[in-house]
Amino acid sequence: MRQDVHNSSIPVLCASCEARHKGICGALEPDQLVALAKTSYKQKADGGSELIGDAERVESYSNVLSGVVKLTKTLSDGRQQIVGLQFAPDFLGRPFRSESGINAEAATEVGLCSFPKGAIERMMKASPELEHRLYQQTLRELDEAREWMVTLGRKTASEKIASFLLMIARHIDPTADPDRTSATFDLPLSRADIADFLGLTIETVSRQLTKLRADNVIRIENNRHVVVPDMERLELRAGN
Amino acid sequence: MRQDVHNSSIPVLCASCEARHKGICGALEPDQLVALAKTSYKQKADGGSELIGDAERVESYSNVLSGVVKLTKTLSDGRQQIVGLQFAPDFLGRPFRSESGINAEAATEVGLCSFPKGAIERMMKASPELEHRLYQQTLRELDEAREWMVTLGRKTASEKIASFLLMIARHIDPTADPDRTSATFDLPLSRADIADFLGLTIETVSRQLTKLRADNVIRIENNRHVVVPDMERLELRAGN
DNA sequence: CCCGCACATTGACCTCGGTCAACCCCTGCC
DNA sequence: GGCAGGGGTTGACCGAGGTCAATGTGCGGG
Numbered sequence: 210m211r212q213d214v215h216n217s218s219i220p221v222l223c224a225s226c227e228a229r230h231k232g233i234c235g236a237l238e239p240d241q242l243v244a245l246a247k248t249s250y251k252q253k254a255d256g257g258s259e260l261i262g263d264a265e266r267v268e269s270y271s272n273v274l275s276g277v278v279k280l281t282k283t284l285s286d287g288r289q290q291i292v293g294l295q296f297a298p299d300f301l302g303r304p305f306r307s308e309s310g311i312n313a314e315a316a317t318e319v320g321l322c323s324f325p326k327g328a329i330e331r332m333m334k335a336s337p338e339l340e341h342r343l344y345q346q347t348l349r350e351l352d353e354a355r356e357w358m359v360t361l362g363r364k365t366a367s368e369k370i371a372s373f374l375l376m377i378a379r380h381i382d383p384t385a386d387p388d389r390t391s392a393t394f395d396l397p398l399s400r401a402d403i404a405d406f407l408g409l410t411i412e413t414v415s416r417q418l419t420k421l422r423a424d425n426v427i428r429i430e431n432n433r434h435v436v437v438p439d440m441e442r443l444e445l446r447a448g449n
Numbered sequence: 450m451r452q453d454v455h456n457s458s459i460p461v462l463c464a465s466c467e468a469r470h471k472g473i474c475g476a477l478e479p480d481q482l483v484a485l486a487k488t489s490y491k492q493k494a495d496g497g498s499e500l501i502g503d504a505e506r507v508e509s510y511s512n513v514l515s516g517v518v519k520l521t522k523t524l525s526d527g528r529q530q531i532v533g534l535q536f537a538p539d540f541l542g543r544p545f546r547s548e549s550g551i552n553a554e555a556a557t558e559v560g561l562c563s564f565p566k567g568a569i570e571r572m573m574k575a576s577p578e579l580e581h582r583l584y585q586q587t588l589r590e591l592d593e594a595r596e597w598m599v600t601l602g603r604k605t606a607s608e609k610i611a612s613f614l615l616m617i618a619r620h621i622d623p624t625a626d627p628d629r630t631s632a633t634f635d636l637p638l639s640r641a642d643i644a645d646f647l648g649l650t651i652e653t654v655s656r657q658l659t660k661l662r663a664d665n666v667i668r669i670e671n672n673r674h675v676v677v678p679d680m681e682r683l684e685l686r687a688g689n
Numbered sequence: 690c691c692c693g694c695a696c697a698t699t700g701a702c703c704t705c706g707g708t709c710a711a712c713c714c715c716t717g718c719c
Numbered sequence: 720g721g722c723a724g725g726g727g728t729t730g731a732c733c734g735a736g737g738t739c740a741a742t743g744t745g746c747g748g749g
Contacts, residue, residue, distance in 0.1 A: 282595065284689060288603040292595035303592075305585065310592060337577035344584040345545065347591055352543075352550060354594040355522065355532035361601040362648025363528040366706065400727065408602025413706055415728055432727065449524060606736065640697060653736055655698055672697065
């Protein structure tokens with residue numbers, strides 16, 4: 210599959226890139242990778258900076274290489290909802306549409322590898338395997354979106370918070386054993402973001418977090434660092 | 450694109466099928482269509498019958514030819530959320546996974562054209578155009594799911610109801626001019642289903658519907674038949 | 690025709706989570 | 720050091736929507 214023995218043909222830009230292993234670039238042959246790398250560039254974006262505007266014409270796609278990107282939708286009166294979170298090595302962009310219909314914003318500092326829209330779309334026509342990977346990711350995103358619809362529509366505030374912490378723990382914790390009994394991680398989102406993600410207010414988020422802390426389900430240090438001594442107890446609170 | 454002049458090679462089963470025009474079967478060449486038609490069969494399902502079970506192994510995919518299918522998820526204590534609605538000629542099934550993770554149930558009487566799982570997956574490998582169409586549909590479903598996340602997370606009960614009626618009007622009304630000022634349609638869902646879709650209770654659904662009726666935004670006949678004299682007034686209530 | 694059943698409506702009451710406001714804590718800047 | 724500003728917490732209060740229960744309505748079957 211990968212050719213690590215003689216990979217002098219792999220562009221320097223891509224050599225150690227996560228997107229080449231687990232992301233969509235893994236679908237490309239070395240020569241295609243070279244062609245794509247010519248037009249692509251890595252960049253950093255500060256937390257809070259807007260990556261894609263709602264109605265603005267999108268001219269590029271990106272891979273998320275590090276950090277967390279939040280996808281949001283906003284009603285005319287300002288009410289906001291986060292409709293997705295993207296972690297490395299997710300692909301960022303809405304193929305086959307000039308306007309994305311959603312906003313993308315860096316939740317943390319974010320590393321991106323960006324390509325012009327046309328380059329990806331041409332390559333997609335040439336390589337069914339690339340389109341296949343994008344399709345797979347979209348299916349996963351759809352599964353996740355539907356999972357969150359249940360959370361938004363039917364769970365209580367405290368179940369929402371527990372579900373959110375579980376989801377983050379599963380995505381972020383570097384010690385990635387899915388069966389581990391404890392977990393430790395930094396929240397990539399502010400209280401306001403968590404509220405926008407769960408359809409709550411910051412006050413309710415705060416209250417539910419202190420409740421979980423009071424019940425010794427979690428510990429919180431410096432507002433962002435979370436320790437979950439017993440994942441099962443947290444799962445119990447998520448109400449699945 | 451289509452070959453209507455000499456289409457004796459099109460299988461009888463598919464000749465007048467909507468899925469061949471607007472659905473995924475339009476991606477297939479006549480000979481592929483013949484091959485697929487050999488293993489496929491049309492069927493009717495009564496409203497309320499289960500089409501795909503949550504954890505049950507899925508052995509077939511289908512096209513929805515008529516009626517409405519609701520996709521649901523259920524928590525262990527019975528709370529239910531509808532996470533998607535499928536109308537003709539949508540494709541029904543979760544490719545690349547043996548278990549769908551969701552339930553599919555006929556909301557109304559439903560017409561289906563079903564294929565064995567393997568047939569589609571083999572054909573997908575052979576025809577990138579087929580996979581492309583499935584990808585496109587999945588992208589549309591993802592857009593819709595995210596749209597509903599905003600509704601679930603941030604809208605009030607009355608905005609939810611108005612948004613729901615708008616969505617149905619756009620999908621169902623046979624007089625399909627998107628800029629028409631009035632609309633008439635039958636609700637494909639019971640009050641209980643609407644509640645499960647919007648994250649509400651049947652009582653709240655009922656109350657909000659009577660409020661819309663009291664304010665002359667809609668008329669309702671026989672519990673199911675809805676008349677919207679002025680779509681703009683309904684849009685105003687949806688709070689986008 | 691009447692009964693029984695499923696679905697829908699309506700009312701009375703209560704609760705969860707939103708609102709408003711005070712306060713805390715930390716960090717960066719003068 | 721002091722102060723301003725942003726993020727987070729906590730408390731008191733309130734209201735949208737949930738809960739529980741009674742009532743209404745249409746329909747198929749005996």
